[in-house]
Amino acid sequence: MRERVEQVRAQLREELAQVADLAALVRVRDRYLGRKSGLITQLIRGLGALPPEERREIGRLVNDLKEEVEATLEQLRLQLEARAEAERFERERVDITLPGLRPVFGARHPITLIRERIEDIFVSMGYSVESGPEIETSYYNFDALNIPPGHPAREAQDTFYLSEGLALRTQTSTVQIRALERRRPPLRIIAPGKVFRRDTPDPTHNPMFFQVEGLALDHEITMGDLKGTLQEFVRRMFGPQVRTRFRPSYFPFTEPSAEVDFSCFVCGGAGCRVCKGAGWIELGGCGMVHPRVLRGAGVDPEEFTGFAFGLGLDRMAALMYGLEDIRLLYENDLRFLEQFGF
Template identity: 45%
Template sequence: DTLEQMRIKYLGRKGEINRLFKELAKLSIEEKRIFGNELNKLKRILSERIEKIRAEMGSGPRPRYEPLLPGRTTHIGHQHPLSRVFKEITTFFEHHGFALKTGPEIEYDWYNFEALNIPKHHPARDMFSSLYIRKDLMLRSHTSPIQIRVMEKQRPPIKIICPGRCYRYDPFDASHSPVFHQVEALYVDKGVSFGELKWLLKEFVRYIFGPKTRYELRPSYFPFTEPSGELAISCPVCGGDGCTVCGNSGWLEMLGCGMVHPQVLKNVKISPQKYTGYALGMGVERVAMIKYVIDDIRILYNNDLRFLEQF
């Protein structure tokens, strides 16, 4: 430090005081006595002053930082867009009385297909592109098996959401991923109607995409619901006027839904004459891509900070 540098400069072996002592050889005996005493006095005064200052500063080493300097700016992390959307979806359903349930990612064929009214050799199996471990065991291709497991163990009323990771034998391209996330909802009780499902979907669209977003229900087909429908919302880019994002249609498909098929209720020993229910399911990546106008699903997995720092 500065104090040590000063000690070396004046009191060190090659310091100024020792240099002056060497110069005494050129003086007379009387001058040596006078100047020698003065140099010793100077050396003693400097030593005492340095030791006093050192004692006032403390006996330990000085810190390597200056406390009065401004600190370094820390990097603030950002929540991943998938995590944000996942939280928004689960929060909405929990506020509407749905309980969160989870299940195994390695699933039996019975829970993944047969109990959901998709028997062996049913053509609907083709659209799932399932990854089998053995003949009757697979990586689940949707989170619907959680619904079957819950309905087997619990009697109505049943009101649950089933979030989780799913797997399909799909290419990793702009619109597909072999690993993705789903959130499904199920409500089974006496007198549950399609009108309740329609109201819930309306509230969901307003909560996730804003009150100005329009929606429409279109007829569709799923083996585990009857009747079945697909929910489409007005394009967030063009507002429904038509653009390249929505294929000039003004609409974007978001999720599938419908009334639980009576055969599915029979498979879990729930009477379809006594109980009815609705179910819906959506891909979290799909909702995030629509909400944040993302045109390539791979961006969500690239860990590019330039993208993630926008959220």
């Protein structure tokens, strides 16, 4: 019996050495530990026939063998499983340097990106967004803005006319007047929109472009407030270090009028290509709303004062994104559009 145990052990070791995969392992297990005909199972079963003094000793031997077999098989199983898994992973390995399968994304137009950003800045400062028609009467586009008949700004060389009294609006200031008809002061509005001027296209002009108009009207609005408001806007739009500069100018609908410049956000004012060496970049026109404009809209200039400003979005887009030719904005070349945000 003892020899038999040793024989089984030796045979097992030999067979285990041959095991290459899990299936073979299962076969070996069945042969030795199978519930009916397993060699070790049979040995255990054979113990009953032994005399009691031998049974104890042989029993321990058989049991040791069984435990050894179980432990060895388990160890081998783990090894084989690890190997099988490793092989599977190897089979499933991909070339991670192949390009990803990217869904096609479109992009919003740079003018939209800037317009939405400006809207959000001013809405957070308490302004409401207003709009008005793109075809305007001479009243809204000119007369109500203190541009009387005969004024150079009305000439056909600058304005697209549809008829005597109708034209494509040349400025978003028209919305000031419309807003004043809808709501009474105090008010704060901005009006982004498309405007048209008879400019032949070149790298800095298009016959169609976008402006945003701003208007604040209240009992105690001052020119200091105008300065502070645009300074705050520029800070949020271009960065905290950017400064503004106001210099006298002329617009028929404001008095005093100013041109507002901001310190170049690229060079900080030292002079570079973006600001053409000047250190300052023109942002737009602004001023205190002309008393005649207020009276025309039925607002008493002794009771209310206000400021207005007009900024060009195309110019801002050109500055922010470094466009050298703003005609690109309306060519809609996908290679251009795709460079802008989602």
